[in-house]
Amino acid sequence: MADFNVRSDSVKVEQIMEQIRARIREKRGVDYTEQQIRELAAVKLEKFLDPKGVRSDLLQQFRRAQPIYTPPVPGNYAIGEQTLYESHRAPLRWIRRLLRPVLKLFFNPNPLIQALYIQSQLNTTSAQRETARDQFDQLHYEVMHNLVIETTRMGIEIKNLKMRVESLTSRLEFNERRARALESVVAYEPVTGDRIREAPPPAVAAASEIAAPAQEPAAVPPEGPGQRSRRRRRRRGRRGGGSAVSIMGAGQGPDVLPPGQPASMRSDAPAPQDLPEPPPSAGGSRTEPLDQGAPLASAEREDTGRGAGEPDGEQ
């Protein structure tokens, strides 16, 4: 009968263990190459870390503070059962061997031999440990150095992530503005028909805008304070801007953007075919929101935590 007759089903334990180990390796991350470590230690540290907090030449400083100590290596002695009785003179050796039983009548040399043997072993072990200790110290320095490098790497990553968050925030803001602009254009469209010739006066547009929300509460559930304030801001934005161009201009400041073409001047602005032409009334109203644009700018500041004139970090 065979000792073992293993029938394996679909599960292969060794494969699963390999996968688990691979996952662990992934979690731990990829080790840096020596070259990368050197580059990081030399360059990135000063650039990204607070030089008061972390020293890039930590390893060198450690080495300077504690130079490598080379202890004197005393020779160990060898001890065995016969060592105590040995001599380079053969007759003496013979006599000692002859008298050994007599010697053993007086005392037992075996514990002595054993103790000396243990001592010699301890000496060897101690010397080995001392050597290992030196190597271990070096490892400590390396670990510290690597920690500094890792901290640097994390600093870099945090910086990158911060920039990325800022970029995303600015994109979000831009998209919100764009949505508002498109919303306002859609609101004007059924009234105007021909945008250039039959544009309603701003007062009518404003009245229709105000009248429309007044009917909403009956249809929609009660809204929260956040929604209400957003709606108010949007309304102010429409009153003030009225068009995508004017709203887009609010972020940059009226004195920077000439009327009629500011949106196309910005690299992150929508393409002209995406953004409809503003109605003439919007151009007319561009001067008006300069007064009303102040609350919009302050509202934007509340929303994003950044002033209207500050760069959005997109670049």
Added chain:
Amino acid sequence: MKLAVVVQRYGQAINGGAELHARYIAEHLARHADVEVLTTCAADYVSWRNELPVGLDRVNGVPVRRFRVKQERDPLLFARWSQRVFDQPHSLADELDWLDAEGPASPTLVAHIEKHASAFDYLLFFSYRYYHAYHGARAAASRAILVPTAERDAAVGLSIFKPVFRGVRALMYNSPEERAMIHAVSGNERVPSIVVGIGSDVPSNPQPARFRSKFNIRGPFAVYVGRIDENKGCKELFEFFDAYINAAGGQLSLVLVGNSLLPIPKHPRIRHLGFLDDPDKFDAMAAAELLVMPSYFESLSMVALEAWALGRPVLANAKCDVLKGQCIRSNAGLYYDGAAEFVETLRAIEQNRWLSASLGRNGRAFFREHYDWSVIERKYLDMLARLSKETAVPHMDPVPGWFDRRKRDRAPGTQVVAALPIGPAFGQEAHIAAHPGVGAASAEPPPEARNRQSRVEQPGRYQRARPRGGSRRMSGA
């Protein structure tokens, strides 16, 4: 056929691994042959105090003959001898003194074996490392069958045992790893042997709900069953489980079953239930998601086999070659080497129902195929039949003379064990069965088996294998 089972302790209430093993084997072989148990009056494995009555007794229908132990163990003396033979160059006489100090020294038992050996067809000696097995196997070498129950500890490296391993009629191993280790240490490949192990009477309908309600345990949990001891890897288990708890996502609790020799961490997700009787223990295993076996040294983990019999996966310590080998052979358990692997393997079993169920299913099949009592009995009977066909050639090496016994030329036990092969052992037959598409002629062993072989073939390289086992064991000796 008349058989004798010779073991250091024997009784209904004695639950040591080898002793329980011996009792199960005696009771099951008693269905096929006349079995008599020869043992000592000791009940405690630390002191070997004579607690049970001398003479004939009967345990579960099996006649048991007990003999007095000459002296109780002196722990200090034993520790001193252990230190000498395990850690220092020593003589054969030192090893024999260590054996006497270890106990249970019962010269009357050995004299009885010597006198009545011919009355038995075979004598099954359990646990190679004790006095009764060494002297008893020498007294009846031509009829001796050894069940070594050897772990990877320093004792296996002592030179007194090599002639015993080489001189008995047959060996019944618990695992391929045990067989490989004893082959390496004694070169006894020519002695008939087989890997048998032991069965277990696992209930067919455990009651996990009853266990949960009785001990007020809710939620998924991993269970550890056994003595809660540093030598069993429990301290490491607590550290690793702490890492698992701290790593987000894990929901398992740890339930500990067994007497504790260690302080157990106070944590709401660690419950210690103490020693449980068999029904509760099996219910606990059935209720658990998995069984954790953190032990470094096992000859054969009965608890792991029981968990597999109940369809539960096992998470074993990879440092234990036997457990790792069992997990790989059965495809019914994972193993960990370090905290990171512990956390990940535990999570894998916890979160992947398919994996957990497949491992459990494989475990059940593995137990049924290899550790069902009918399989175990058949292996024993086949071996006895094989031996009865062969003529016995006694070749037990004699004990050296007075002067030779006192030569301090024996290497420390830990040093010998450190040089032994490490890693799971894969028999060719097991490998072929596990890879049915590969022909026997072209079959290559798996990488770990190749490593193991290469170490054996290259002694120089093999010497540099990391020292394991002995030193750790010694700390608890």
